[in-house]
Amino acid sequence: MTAxxxxxGEIRDGHLLASSLEAVGAARACAGPxxxxxxxLVGPAAAAASPAFAAAGLASVACVADAAxxxxxxxxWSRAIVAAATAAGAELVILAGTAAGRDVAGRVAARWEAAxxxxxxxxxxxxxxxxxxxxxxxxxxxxxxxxxxxPRAVLAVRPHAFPAPAPTASAAPATELPGGTGPEGDGxxxxxxxxxxxxxxxxxxAAVVVSGGRxxxxxxxxxxxxxxxxxxxxxxxxxxxxxDAGWRPVSYQVGQTGKSVTPQLYVAVGISGAIQHLxxxxxxxxIVAINSDAQAPIFRxxxxxxxxxxxxxxxxxxxxxxxxxxxx
Ligand SMILES: Cc1cc2nc3c(=O)[nH]c(=O)nc-3n(C[C@H](O)[C@H](O)[C@H](O)COP(=O)(O)OP(=O)(O)OC[C@H]3O[C@@H](n4cnc5c(N)ncnc54)[C@H](O)[C@@H]3O)c2cc1C
Numbered sequence: 275m276t277a278x279x280x281x282x283g284e285i286r287d288g289h290l291l292a293s294s295l296e297a298v299g300a301a302r303a304c305a306g307p308x309x310x311x312x313x314x315l316v317g318p319a320a321a322a323a324s325p326a327f328a329a330a331g332l333a334s335v336a337c338v339a340d341a342a343x344x345x346x347x348x349x350x351w352s353r354a355i356v357a358a359a360t361a362a363g364a365e366l367v368i369l370a371g372t373a374a375g376r377d378v379a380g381r382v383a384a385r386w387e388a389a390x391x392x393x394x395x396x397x398x399x400x401x402x403x404x405x406x407x408x409x410x411x412x413x414x415x416x417x418x419x420x421x422x423x424x425p426r427a428v429l430a431v432r433p434h435a436f437p438a439p440a441p442t443a444s445a446a447p448a449t450e451l452p453g454g455t456g457p458e459g460d461g462x463x464x465x466x467x468x469x470x471x472x473x474x475x476x477x478x479x480a481a482v483v484v485s486g487g488r489x490x491x492x493x494x495x496x497x498x499x500x501x502x503x504x505x506x507x508x509x510x511x512x513x514x515x516x517x518d519a520g521w522r523p524v525s526y527q528v529g530q531t532g533k534s535v536t537p538q539l540y541v542a543v544g545i546s547g548a549i550q551h552l553x554x555x556x557x558x559x560x561i562v563a564i565n566s567d568a569q570a571p572i573f574r575x576x577x578x579x580x581x582x583x584x585x586x587x588x589x590x591x592x593x594x595x596x597x598x599x600x601x602x
Pocket of ligand 1: 486487488489490512513514515516527528529530531532533543544545546547548549550551554564565566567570582583584585
């Protein structure tokens with residue numbers, strides 16, 4: 275039997291997010307040869323973004339060019355997603371592992387009477403065809419194996435858990451679905467407040483993160499962290515000691531009361547490795563710690579550790595990265 279999987283793309287500032295391509299990678303990881311993968315894009319930039327989405331290996335992309343869907347509000351998006359999933363006869367809906375994807379997943383599941391699982395890092399089939407999923411729990415200290423008994427499921431995948439498929443030359447058709455989601459009903463956005471973030475990639479989405487802690491000693495010295503991050507094309511993070519001191523805004527904070535990140539590479543500089551920090555970054559693929567105290571707990575989770583003075587190591591590392599990458 276052919277199963278249908280609907281992958282939801284997310285567009286920000288007119289561009290399809292890389293994490294949406296990872297969601298297609300997740301769909302391909304669980305699809306059989308006869309399964310059909312379809313995409314859905316919503317908002318005014320849907321049609322423009324559809325070729326890049328389709329090129330990830332989708333059989334078709336449905337577009338809802340409704341301006342009311344530009345921002346991923348759970349109430350309006352869930353209505354559009356459930357309508358598209360029903361029209362496609364889908365049994366599985368997969369969303370990117372962004373804050374919006376996780377937010378929307380629950381609402382879609384409730385509306386569509388489906389199971390919802392977020393933070394998914396592996397997808398397979400159990401005997402009998404049921405979905406079998408893995409997701410990290412307890413801040414990445416354990417992995418939960420979930421078997422979905424419901425006939426339908428909504429998944430939000432963990433950032434960087436699935437590779438984005440290499441683009442194909444596919445010219446999958448883009449179809450127009452009607453908009454008209456009506457009034458927003460149970461919620462209305464009153465406005466947006468700009469949250470100051472670091473230069474470079476988004477912290478929650480970045481493949482490389484460089485974070486600084488109290489070891490940098492002063493707000494001005496944090497530029498050392500930012501220069502290393504710039505040389506690596508990385509996002510900048512911080513421990514709570516840094517944000518509490520007001521050296522950088524709270525939007526930089528990684529950890530229990532900050533952001534959870536799962537980059538390919540996490541560089542922790544002058545961060546001791548308190549449990550509240552670890553829960554936000556311990557699932558990173560490779561962890562590098564720079565700390566003058568060889569007993570610092572961060573070294574227990576680090577793949578590579580450098581024991582020494584960050585004020586000597588970080589500028590040298592930045593120079594070397596710039597030299598290797600040919601940055602003037
Ligand atoms: C409810 C609650 C929630 C919390 N949530 C978070 C959270 O979300 N995120 C978070 O990060 N914390 C959180 N915390 C705080 C957490 O417990 C730690 O206090 C905090 O992470 C410590 O930050 P730090 O590692 O930068 O500072 P410290 O623990 O002071 O560590 C500084 C490190 O820098 C090293 N160092 C000093 N000088 C140098 C040098 N010259 N070169 C190299 N290394 C040097 C030291 O050896 C030390 O290991 C929370 C705490 C509570 C109670």
